[in-house]
Amino acid sequence: MYRAPVEDIAFTLKHIVGLKAALEEGIFSDLDEDVVDAILQEAGRFATDEVAPAREAGDRNGSVLENKAVTTPPGWKELYRRWIEGGWNALQGPEAYGGQGLPAMLGVAALEMWNSGSMAFALGPTLTMGAVEAIEKHATEALKRTYLEKLVSGEWMGTMNLTEPQAGSDLAALRTRAERRDDGSYRIFGQKIFITYGEHDFTDNIVHLVLARLADAPEGTRGISLFLVPKFLVEPDGSLGRRNDLFCAGLEEKLGIHASPTCTMIYGDGSVEGEEAGAVGWLIGEENRGLACMFTMMNNARLAVGIQGVAIAEAAFQKALAYANERRQGKASSYHGEGMAPIVHHPDIQRTLLTMQALTQTARAICYACAYATDRARAAEGDDKQHWQERANLLTPLAKAFSTDIGVEVASMGVQVHGGMGFIEETGAAALLRDARIAPIYEGTNGIQAIDLVTRKLPQSGGDHVLTYIAELEAIAAELRNSNLAGFGITANVLDEALADLIEATQFLQQCVSEGRMDEALAGATPYLRLFSLAAGGAYLVRGALAAGGTRTALCRFFAENMLGETAALKRSVMDGADSLADAGKGLISA
Template sequence: MTTYTAPIRDIRYVLEHVTPLRELTALPAFAHAEPDLVAGLLEEVGRFSAQAIAPTNRDGDQHGATLDGDRVVLPDSFKKVYDQYVEAGWGTLQHPTEFGGGGFPLTVANAAKETINSANLAFSLGPLLTTGAVYLLTHHGSAEQQQTYLPKMVTGEWAGTMNLTEPQAGSDVGAVTTRAVPADDGSYRITGQKIYITFGEHELTENIVHLVLARLPDAPPGTKGISLFLVPKFLVNDDGSLGERNDVSVVSLEHKLGIHASPTCVMAYGEDGEGAVGYLVGEPHTGMRGMFTMMNDARLGVGIQGLAIAERAYQQALAYAQERRQGRGPTSAPGEQAPIIEHADVRRMLLTMKANIEAMRALCYANAHALDLAHGADDPVVREQQQKLADLLTPLSKAWCTDLGVELTSLAVQVHGGMGYVEETGVAQHFRDARIAPIYEGTNGIQALDLVGRKLPYDGGAYVKGVLGEIRDTVDALPEELGTVAVNLGDALDALQEATDWIFAQRETPNEVFAGATPYLRMFATVVGGWLLARGAVSASAAIASGDTGTFDAEFLQAKLTTTRFFAEQVLPTVRGLQPSVTAGSRDLYALTPALLAP
């Protein structure tokens, strides 16, 4: 079973009751995003994802991307569906109207992206990078660069890429050596190699706009000496038409565990002459500022990928559990085999997936909602506070959701039993595809360091204290029927508060903090996920009590209460268990020499 159904009902519930879209449509920038319009849009993108994109997922995994000389060849199905994607305008949703975008809130655009990611994760990576490139040029590109490149990139007729690292650099971007030499005409000549470039070469689009980190001849060492350059695959003439091919080429493709149809390229710049033609974006030596604009957008996008692949795997596991008969169920007659969904442990796995997926969805949408308010609110104080919230939630969205993407797709394999390990069922592909997400756009360990090193200290710690206070207010206001949620969320919040206090007390010994940063991020994200589920459950409980369920039936709302209780009783208790890992410090991490670590 490899079909997919977009979870539009749950998406709409989050947009109405957890991250209220009405808060955004009250702003002039998003006034056009009326509920009926958004509902119709989501229904249509869900249909497109399920019917047009999802059938290409297996084809992409089996045939993958291949290198034919200097051409990257993708499965035929990809070109057809990509053209449909561009024609429908799905890539334009969040982008500025002056460049042909829809001007919709990021919250709405990301809901649409979730369905596309679930349908085919490998396919979705190309649009993800193009979206980030548009975002970067919108904020840092010159007026000429924006007018030349953005209209075609917004529609998806041209693609964009992110070129950061090199073989010797890895995550240490400050070690890059690609060079940029000024030319007489104001452009630059770029020479060097970049690795791990997603969709660095393909023929889905007419042109590819590479955003490349490089060093000017007078650049200081480290990240302070990095500049950002726009390097198109084809040069663009003054009239907007495409000119000659730039000195940019693909050297090889990586052979990967998963996402086989997403070409991960080694790119060469300037191998055939004096260098590839590039154009400086922003000021010299400020490249990391621009690239982080793109990377932060991509980090939330990658978090959504973790959510999306888990949703796809969950749907497949749920269908299999209803079809597969094995063993006697609790109400089966003697000698009668029951569907495995009747077995308690299978139910546990399915509810674990469902509850975590709903928490992940709420977190990623809350992250986007904060960004929308940060960009669109009239009050500068609101903008500032919402930007801080978005900054705090981004490492949680990226790391927690991608870690869970791996864990939950693994559970989907487990639900299938031995058949899950057999490729013909298709569920193993989701597990393989999910594994890259905790690594790219800054490994999850880096996200944890960012959380404790940069985000917690906002306002001397006062900001995070305020967020934890909001969670406490929710706990204190939970109705009686959510009493177990209040107890477990309250205890998890206590543990998180104690761990947070310990971190602030250790600020003079940062390595002690860094040693526990990853379990701390897990604690924080799990508490936030439980908090957001609780907020949704309060709305569900009130709707049931009043009899005014709106567009959601009472059975669906009761299911919301059940998944929230399950998360509170089965997932939130792990927060307390993680606390000792946070506060253990670094002593034992460094107690063994490499020789003692060896067998």
């Protein structure tokens, strides 16, 4: 059973990504170490004792649609109730609307633990937080007054309605229509798919944020507007009014996250008797500027998905480690007890477990470094603010794509450690793999993250920002070299090589982009993102080992001597691979 790794998360925040030093400098004036520890402890307790035990029933029963109403799995409604009563939904919410206004670091930390407990559960509140952010930043005061407090507390939940059958990665293809009404409201007509928690029984009302197009809007992404469309209209006194013209027409049968209802939503179908057809909605931000509103929360949403990868990897590692210490087969030189050896003694099983652990910790460090940058940006001004905002921008695609890729890899290794039992659903290892598989896809596929990294993040500040970041990573390698500490083996050399690979590949891609050789840049994007993540992750492991020693040093060395060498091949693929890709790629295209 999952046990929240509170100490590991606290260590990562304080000693790897820099929170301790920042607290000592007084950068986060409202925060001190005791508050951080207390919140992590309490969130960890709730994730361990309340969320994780609900996972299996959620996976097994799933959410069910009947007569346009969705019933969540047994016990889940009560779990959600306890969760909002604990104040967990309000953790990051704005203080003006009842939130605790805590930094992103703590929000992400809590989110990691909820997701390890049950990704299908944590997903709903993640979307509510996105809705809160969009409304707070872009909606009118009237909308804020009506909706924000209840969304912050979790009394109502929020959703994001972007995807349509023909418009997934390419939102320019959206067709959902919006019509203006004289009273300042709009009417929405169209179909949205893959709407997470689009309908459920957790809350009395559901606040949908819907992307749609006005009839006179420009084509493409510059003609998309964002609307707030509640399931039940809200009366001036805050009570619920009539049902809005929208409903859930179907649930997807998915590989994983069964408890999370993935809805097809129909807007404006004339489903409310006696009312004119059209779902009543209100504009958020300006007309035709809907995508800009979405982009302001995209970094946070992507980081929230990235942490899902870390969360699944952590849960899979814990489960595999426990099994490997319990299951006995064969003999092993390091086992001197009676009978068969626990399989954790076999070197090949150790390799798998250490690989799982190292990948989890590298991805975790990248995600928390990203959250830390977000918080620093919020606390800073001027150039400093831009610096930290660019840092968050840079790390977001790494956090999203690398973490969710390794989430799948680590969950798959977890199945393997369990042997035949891993393939049996009762064991729960396979369920983690099934859940993990969505994270590299949604909130921008990992391919799109890689493209974003190369085409939009590397050019930040004329290309300087990323190089400054890599220089910081090099300083970690230099600190290791100068420390003369024992136990690191050839870690310093390997990290130096990896960072040299990263610089070469970075400058190559920056040149491709600046010279408009876009196909070369696009071809190298995915191996570059992995190269970047491994090198950055390796540096973070070193920083942790320098701070703590012991098993952190041993794991860091394992990572360097067994896994970090991959960067050379990735660099080669980035710098020399595009031509052969373009050549062979032609053979894939149907006549």
